[in-house]
Amino acid sequence: xxxxxxxxxxxxxxxxxxxxxxxxxxxxxxxxxxxxxxxxxxxxxxxxxxxxxxxxxxxxxxxxxxxxxxxxxxxxxxxxxxxxxxxxxxxxxxxxxxxxxxxxxxxxxxx
Amino acid sequence: xxxxxxxxxxxxxxxxxxxxxxxxxxxxxxxxxxxxxxxxxxxxxxxxxxxxxxxxxxxxxxxxxxxxxxxxxxxxxxxxxxxxxxxxxxxxxxxxxxxxxxxxxxxxxxxxx
Numbered sequence: 001x002x003x004x005x006x007x008x009x010x011x012x013x014x015x016x017x018x019x020x021x022x023x024x025x026x027x028x029x030x031x032x033x034x035x036x037x038x039x040x041x042x043x044x045x046x047x048x049x050x051x052x053x054x055x056x057x058x059x060x061x062x063x064x065x066x067x068x069x070x071x072x073x074x075x076x077x078x079x080x081x082x083x084x085x086x087x088x089x090x091x092x093x094x095x096x097x098x099x100x101x102x103x104x105x106x107x108x109x110x111x
Numbered sequence: 112x113x114x115x116x117x118x119x120x121x122x123x124x125x126x127x128x129x130x131x132x133x134x135x136x137x138x139x140x141x142x143x144x145x146x147x148x149x150x151x152x153x154x155x156x157x158x159x160x161x162x163x164x165x166x167x168x169x170x171x172x173x174x175x176x177x178x179x180x181x182x183x184x185x186x187x188x189x190x191x192x193x194x195x196x197x198x199x200x201x202x203x204x205x206x207x208x209x210x211x212x213x214x215x216x217x218x219x220x221x222x223x224x
Contacts, residue, residue, distance in 0.1 A: 001169075006153075034212070043202065043215040044154065089153045098144070098167050099213065101153030 002027040002094045006102030014110050019077045021105045023090035026071065032093040033066060033073050036101075039086045047088075048075070080109045113137070115205050115216035123222045124193055132188040132219045136205030143186050144213060145178055146202040154202055160186060193223045 003026040013019050025033075031052040036044035050057045050064045050073065057064050061080075066073045077084055090102045116135045124130050136143050141162055146154035156170040163183045171177075175193075180186040190197055200220050204213040 004153075043217050045215070046212050049212065091153075097161075098156045098159050098170065100156060101146075104151070104153050 002030060002092055002100040004090060004092050004100050004102040006090050006105055008105060009103065010106045010108075012108045012110060013080050015080060015082060017080055019075075019080055019084070019107055019109075021075045021088055021090065021107075023073050023075075023092075023102050024071055025073070025092040025100075027092065027094045028068075028071065030092040030094045032099075033064070034091050034093075034099070035064060035075050036089045036091065037086045038089065038104075044089060077107075080107075082109050082111050085109045115203055115214055117201075117203050117216040117219050119219060120217065121220045121222075123224065125224050126193060126195060128193050128223075130190050130193055130221065132190075132201050132221070134186045134188070134203030134205075134216060136184065136186070136203070137207075137214055138184075139207065140205035140214075141183070141208050142206040142211070142213075143180060144204045144206070145186070145188050146204065148200045148202055148218070150199075157188070190221075193221075195223050197221060198223045 006023045034049035037047045038044045050066050061078045063076045087104045087106050089104050091099045093099045118133045143160040145157040148154045158178050159167045160180045175191045178188045200218040202218045203216040206213045
C-alpha cells in the first residue's frame with residue numbers, strides 16, 4: 001500500500017524567512033496530494049492541495065510542488081509569521097480513495 | 112454552515128469495556144472517513160464510507176473495531192474489549208463526494224485505563 005514519508009520532523013525558522021517541508025510517496029498511482037495544518041489540540045485543516053496533472057500550485061504565501069517522476073512533493077511557506085507555527089502533514093491518495101498521511105513536521109516560527 | 116461534529120469530545124473507559132464514538136458529517140456529504148491519531152503521529156486511516164456502505168475498511172486494526180453508517184449520514188465507530196493501546200484521538204472527516212477535500216471534526220479523545 002501507499003507509504004508517505006516527511007522531512008524534517010521539526011523545523012525552526014526566524015519570522016520572515018521561508019520554510020520548506022518535503023514528502024515522498026511510494027504508490028505511483030496516487031493522484032491527489034493535500035497538505036494539512038494542525039494547531040495544538042485542534043483538528044487538521046486543509047491549507048493547499050495539488051493533483052497529479054499539475055506541477056505547481058500557489059496560494060498567497062503558500063506553494064506546493066509535485067514531481068511525479070521522483071514521487072516527491074514539497075510545501076513552501078514564504079515570509080513566515082508566528083501564526084504559521086503548527087504541525088504540518090502531507091498526504092497522498094492512491095486510487096483506493098483513502099488518504100495516507102505523513103508523520104508530520106512541527107514548525108516553529110521564532111519572532 | 113455547521114461543520115463536522117463528534118461526540119463525546121472525551122471518553123475515559125476501563126480496559127475491556129465497550130465504547131461508541133459518534134460522527135455527524137456536514138449535511139449532504141456522501142463520503143465519511145474515520146482516522147486514529149496517536150500523540151506525535153499523523154492521522155491513520157481506519158475506514159471509509161460512501162453512502163451507507165463501507166467502501167474500504169482495510170485500516171481497521173482488528174475485529175474489535177467496527178463502524179456503521181446505517182442511513183448514510185451519522186456514523187458510529189464501535190470498539191469492543193478496549194485495550195490501553197486503543198488510547199488515541201479518533202478523527203472523523205466528511206467530503207461532498209469522492210475525490211474532494213475532506214473536512215475534519217474536532218475528534219474524540221479516547222483514554223483506556
